[in-house]
Amino acid sequence: MFNIITVDDEKMIKRSLRALIERAGTTYSVIGEATNGREALELIHYHPPHLLITDICMPEMDGLELIAEVKQRYQQMEIIVISGYGEFSYAQQALRHNVTDYLLKPIHPDEFLSTLQRIYERHERDAQRLAGRSQQMWSFLAHTEQIIQSIWTVQEKGLHEELEQFRLKVEASGMDAVLAKQIYVDQLVYISQKVSEMSGLSLKPASAMEPEQHHSLEKLYEKFQTACLGMLTEVIQLRNLGQSLQIRKAIRYINANFQNSDLSLVSAADSVSMSVTYFCRFFKEETGMSFMKYVTGLRMEKAKQLLTNPENRVHIVAERIGYSDYHHFAKAFKKNTGMTPSEFRNTHVFMDI
Structure with a gap:
């Protein structure tokens, strides 16, 4: 069934339209009639038709306002505008809203039926497509x-x-x-x-x-x-942004835990739910160095800071920056600074004096 709603403030026009549509055959059905655009919108809201036939000059909400609302909400709905000769400029405005067709009053039955048939056939082709x-x-x-x-x-x-x-x-x-x-x-x-x-x-x-x-x-x-x-x-x-954000999160984790001897490559990767392989790759892309080099750098800077205080014993410094083995710490420190922890302390304590 091809459903139609008609809108006109003249009862005779609506009656004529209904008679013509019934004459066209049982394929077509008038499911609603309205006196103005506001009434029409209510009908359309509850029962959207395939075709809307509307006048332009009506009280409360005219045809142009109705067409604009309908095209905004129901872009595929077919619309025929019925216009009097004096309203031709309004019909031109309606065409800008991509209405399907417009007919001049008084309505010529053959022209109306031909237009109705053409719209229906296009509707059927579109449905098949x-x-x-x-x-x-x-x-x-x-x-x-x-x-x-x-x-x-x-x-x-x-x-x-x-x-x-x-x-x-x-x-x-x-x-x-x-x-x-x-x-x-x-x-x-x-x-x-x-x-x-x-x-x-x-x-x-x-x-x-x-x-x-x-x-x-x-x-x-x-x-x-x-x-x-x-x-x-x-x-x-x-993905690149997400990986960068994850690595930055891992760096914050490392910065907060580098003094812990339990910190490891695995624990750092786990902190951001990444595999060790991917973590190593993206960590180096983000920082320009390996995980171990980054952690060692943090630990060595902290060791230098602690060693300048003569009250901090050297082996205690090693423990406080995450080294459980003093010899491992001493070897790493000398590789990083070119001197042993004791030599570094003596040099810097003497300079401070």
Whole structure:
């Protein structure tokens, strides 16, 4: 059933429209009539029709206001404007809102029925196309899930392979460029939604498919590929940022615990839930040095500070900076400063005197 709502403040106009619609056959049904835009919006809210037929000059809320509201909320709804000769400028404004058609009063039955039939046939074609589009979308879902996985796991080579498989499937299906564009847009929306959910990013790459109306299959694929690779880049940047933040968190942990003899590479990696291998790699990228060199540097600076106080015995200094073995401390200290802990103390205590 093709549902219709009519809006006009003249009862005779609404009665005439109902009679014409009933004359067109049982395919059509008038599910509501309104006197002004406000009443029409209430009807539409509860029972959105396929087609809205409205006058322009009406009390409370006129046709132009109604059309603007409807197009904002129900973009796909068909709208026919009925206009008097003196209201032609208003009809022009209505056309700017992408109404389907406008008819002049008095209404000519044949013209009205022809317009109604044309809108209905387009509706049926769109419905069939949508059904085919839905089936096509499901047939591509397995490839789409692999593309999502490749993006999220940062597998660039795998992503290129999956994109190529997707392209070959589109071409093998024999679909035209119009349906192909819909498939690419639908899949891109799905991919971006899933990656956004996993990453917390706000991805809207489907707009890349929209600006131009006509594309070849090759051009459509290029845009689809570019958008997917763009998402991969954003995920890589997110991962790099996340790793950097994790390493900074680990550095704070190390700075707070370097005097503890239990501090180790494993405990530092565990503090940020990273494997030792990845932790070593990213720690060096962030700091420019290895974990051990960083910790040793902290300990040596603290040792120098403590050794300048003659009340701190050398072996106690070793313990206070995380060395349980004095000889290990002495060896590390000499390698770092060029002198033993005792030599360093004697030199600096003498200089202070």
